[in-house]
Amino acid sequence: MFKVKESVLIKTDREIQAIRESGQILSRLHGELSKRVESGVKTLELDAFAEAFILAEGAKPSFKGYRDFPATLCISVNSVVVHGIPNHYILKDGDIISIDCGVYYNGFHADSAFTYKVGNINPEIQKLMNETYASLYKGIAKCKAGNRVGDISAEIQRYAESHGYGIVRELVGHGVGKNLHEAPEVPNFGKPGKGPKLVDGMVIAIEPMVTMGKRTVRQEKDGWTIRTADGQPAAHYEHTVAIVDGKPEALTTFEYITETQKVVYNG
Ligand code: MG
Ligand code: MG
Numbered sequence: 001m002f003k004v005k006e007s008v009l010i011k012t013d014r015e016i017q018a019i020r021e022s023g024q025i026l027s028r029l030h031g032e033l034s035k036r037v038e039s040g041v042k043t044l045e046l047d048a049f050a051e052a053f054i055l056a057e058g059a060k061p062s063f064k065g066y067r068d069f070p071a072t073l074c075i076s077v078n079s080v081v082v083h084g085i086p087n088h089y090i091l092k093d094g095d096i097i098s099i100d101c102g103v104y105y106n107g108f109h110a111d112s113a114f115t116y117k118v119g120n121i122n123p124e125i126q127k128l129m130n131e132t133y134a135s136l137y138k139g140i141a142k143c144k145a146g147n148r149v150g151d152i153s154a155e156i157q158r159y160a161e162s163h164g165y166g167i168v169r170e171l172v173g174h175g176v177g178k179n180l181h182e183a184p185e186v187p188n189f190g191k192p193g194k195g196p197k198l199v200d201g202m203v204i205a206i207e208p209m210v211t212m213g214k215r216t217v218r219q220e221k222d223g224w225t226i227r228t229a230d231g232q233p234a235a236h237y238e239h240t241v242a243i244v245d246g247k248p249e250a251l252t253t254f255e256y257i258t259e260t261q262k263v264v265y266n267g
Helices: 013-036 043-056 123-141 149-162
Strands: 073-077 080-082 096-105 108-117 173-175 182-186 203-206 209-211 217-219 226-228 234-236 239-244 247-250
Touching: 013 043, 013 096, 013 108, 013 239, 043 073, 043 096, 080 096, 080 209, 080 234, 096 234, 108 123, 108 234, 123 149, 123 203, 123 209, 123 234, 123 239, 123 247, 149 182, 149 203, 182 203
Parallel strands: none
Antiparallel strands: 073 080, 073 096, 080 226, 096 108, 108 239, 173 182, 173 203, 203 239, 209 234, 217 226, 239 247
């Protein structure tokens, strides 16, 4: 999301467990949202549901009040890439909506995003979603001790660009922990072998933002909404991932997402 500049914090097993628990609440929330994304629903209604769900779990929304962001969810429709503010827009058949959410529980955040479809969507847009989703898992596979952040970045970029898509440069993945955004930055573009070394105990949000057209984005006057400059659609998938025993472990999951919204990836 935002750029961060401090040193990387290594988490203990107990801290990773706390993030895993935040991640479970968040993942179950995405499961509930996946059943509620449909034609005729206002994005504000989804936001109200999410806030009530998180509070009922004894947790807090990470985004609400963060730098004065007014809502629990970032809801980004069609050409909005990220940071869309829930409003009175009514979802209609053929839309895609990226829902990004953070949950704060037991002193630790988790952060996860998923792009949902509304009714029947254009097959080309479905392909954008499938390949963006695949690029997330390609990136996660590189999240191993001994690799560097650039190995994740380069893999996501290589994969998305091989399908002719754009990779947004202005926003990046990030460390996650006691703070929503920590070091290191995890760009979705870069060079293998560059950047901070990945070690056990690191927890990072990996979050490719992929555009169907050009990668250029602009920010709207509300100070939040990031939209593609050419008005083409964009997709965004995100997991919070820990390095445990040298290997990646996603602390958020899409397993609760309803079948009709699931993206199949056999990578
Ligand atoms: Mg994030
Ligand atoms: Mg996020």
